[in-house]
Amino acid sequence: VRRLLRLYPAWWRRRYGEEVEALLEEIEPSPRLAVDLFRGAVDAWIHPRREARMTEPYRRVPALPAYLALLAPMLFLLTVLLKYGLGVPGPFDRLEGFWTSVVGEAVVLAGPVLALALSALAIVRVDLRREEASLVGRLSLRFSARHLVTLVLSLALLVTFVVYFVSENLLA
């Protein structure tokens, strides 16, 4: 039953985790208790306490996975530019088998999407709370240089790929 405390948001665990764990040591686990803790977790996500809303830190998302996700698409774009822009076909041709494989296409297309999602997780914070009969949301942004770089790169790659796809398949 104590594992259910992992369902609670970080601010709740910081504020109440220790005392609730101590409390759970005193009572018998039961399905009713599990349901109550689950409902409490849902409530804590929907209705963060005032203290939590002011002190909740942004998610700590490492930038490295986003950079790794961008490696293959960046390399693909670079080899394409070398071949079709500067007339240097070597790098692209050597990797053509990979670029045209299912795995290659998936890595090139999913990379920017994954990097964009990771950047957004680190940059954007959404707080939802209920005020009277309404659900009120607050959107906060915190830009750090490393996540901003991955955000800009992933967006640029996605736009490039979409423009290329549209011009090649829909406008041709």
Add this chain to the structure above:
Amino acid sequence: MSAQLLNDMGRFLEPALIILVALADGPRHGYAIMDEAGERWGYAVGPGTLYGALGRLEDQGLIEALPVDDRRRPYRLTPEGRAVLRSHLRGMRRIAAHGLRVLRAT
């Protein structure tokens, strides 16, 4: 205003009232409140509900947290919490008195 603070609690109104009444007697930590609610009033409240209500009461300034003592944090009623509880209980007493009068008469 006072009564409104408690009425805004939604499904947490009843546990909030139990907490305030338990704390009227002096500071208590979560388990002691649960224990008193169960033993004295036969009111079973789980920790998920209890801490949902405690957080709301803290936000409204009706209770305040004291320093942790052996992994347990006691809570106590604030002067505003005492006033709100008194006002709410008086309102309940009027309703109960009226209801009982009506029942006796019919």
